[in-house]
Amino acid sequence: MRLPWAAPSIRMRLTAWYAVVLTAMMIVYATATFIAVRHEFLEQFDDQLHDEFETAEERLTRTPDGRVTWTGNSHHDPDSDEERVYEVWSADGKQIHRSGASVTLPPVVLASTGSSYRYETVMAGHERWRTLTAPVSIDRHSVVLRVSRSEELLRYQLGEILLVLVLGLPLVVVLAGIGGYVLARRALVPIDQLASEARRITAERLHERLTVTNPNDEIGRLTAVINDAVARLESSFDQLRRFTADASHELRTPLAVVRGIGEAAVAQRRNPAEYEEAIGSLLEEVDRMTSLVDTLLRLSHADAGTIRLSREPVDLGQLAREVTSSLGILAEERNQKLTLDVADGVLVPVDRLVVREAVTNVLDNAIKYSPVGSTVAIQVARRDDQALLAIADEGPGIPVEHRERIFHRFFRVDQARSRDGGGAGLGLAIAKWAVDMHGGQITVDQRPGGGSEFRILLPLAQPVATAGAHKTLQLHVGG
Ligand code: ADP
Secondary structure, three states: OOOOOOOOOOHHHHHHHHHHHHHHHHHHHHHHHHHHHHHHHHHHHHHHHHHHHHHHHHHHEOOOOOOOEEEOOOOHHEEEEEEEOEEEEEOOOOOEEEEOOOOOOOOOOHOOOOOOOEEEEEEOOEEEEEEEEEEEEEEEEEEEEEEHHHEEHHHHHHHHHHHHHHHHHHHHHHHHHHHHHHHHHHHHHHHHHHHHHHOOOOOOHHOOOOOOOOOHHHHHHHHHHHHHHHHHHHHHHHHHHHHHHHHHHHHHHHHHHHHHHHHHHHOOOOHHHHHHHHHHHHHHHHHHHHEEEEEHHHHHHHOOEEEEEEEEEEEEHHHHHHHHHHHHHHHHOOOOOEEEEOOOOOOOEHHHHHHHHHHHHHHHHHHHOEEEEEEEEEEEEEEOOOHHHHHHHOOOOOOOOOOHHHOOOOOOOOHHHHHHOOOOOOOOHOOOOOOEEEEEEEEEEEOOOOOOOEEEEEEEEEEEOOOOOOOEEEEOOOO
16 A cells, blocks of 8 residues: 555645745745844944944043053943953053953953954853954053953844744744645646546546636646547547447448358258359358458558558559559459559659558559449659659549548448449558558549549659769668
């Protein structure tokens, strides 16, 4: 059994992604905010320290005896300030004054004081103190003044901000997760509806379609695609049903004939010649069924796409000659004339056997459906960069409304008329499949004097000129 978290739903995945991305963004945002706030606080702190330094500087005066002293101030008494420390050193390293908090700060290193302001953070016990040290000149008498201020309050405030950010983060993430889940749920509701609607469409209800609420949104487009797929499925199912029904029907007729012949033969005692004739008729029907089953089998292979073409450059004129000579006997039986008008060197990159069968079927029809004593004309030529094979007869022609359908399986213009000739209505379907497979076209037209003309157009083999002094013709065969 699969555990739910081993294959989480899209909803859960969307929510998880949303929460993860949001957490990452919030962490980056909170960190950046904290760094900016901290920087700002520290800068302000140093500015204040500087101001205090200047105020402290004003308190230094020189006594008439030349010493520098610290004088009190009426507004603010730094001596009792627990947050600050004021220290003054003489140039020879003696502490002249110290006031403020009673903490032990590291002594000032006079040598490193230099001539400018020096900010430093030092430790006094466990507390951090910020100090500003600089030389001060009082009436051309140099001393060093250090103002120090405890960072505890500042650190405390920064700590509070950090706490708010850290505690707020999971809260925001949880809220975002809930929001993301609700959003994902709402966004996926139409998909659930689509699924339950699609489940209704079974093989028996392929005519049903899904409802497209908004054809312009993603769900609408998906629904349209599913509807298209169902439509194609429906048409394939219909085709398959028709095909099965037609094939069974076609097989039933010869079977009925076989049964009829057999029953008649055993109904009474007959002489050997009569039995021989009956068996001959039976074999004829068996042959008919065998060829029908073979054709059906090939069509089903064609549908499944399992037939592989082995293309080679084929001289279409030569192929027409071969087919004409092999069907010549049929024409002879009907006292028909077959005429050939063939251009030389019309080469097509095709599977010889497959195209030969297409041409055979069309020529066989022309002989079969034309009157006794008529002429069937076969022509091979180049037409607009294509190879043309035309077969024109003097038969009844094909009514306009049937010119498309004669290429459909089992279609016959006149069921009674065609059955006499032995066809099951599959010859032209096979011919069309064969021509289509080679990227060609097969069409039929009425001839001006009556009769039909079938035209097969196939792509010509591409002559490739090779480099060199003598140009050789090579054939470029695709497939
Ligand atoms: P069939 O095995 O019946 O000949 P085809 O697929 O070869 O089947 O042809 C389909 C139908 O097209 C035929 O039954 C016939 O009615 C019509 N047809 C084909 N070729 C010709 C033609 N040359 N002249 C008149 N009708 C034709």
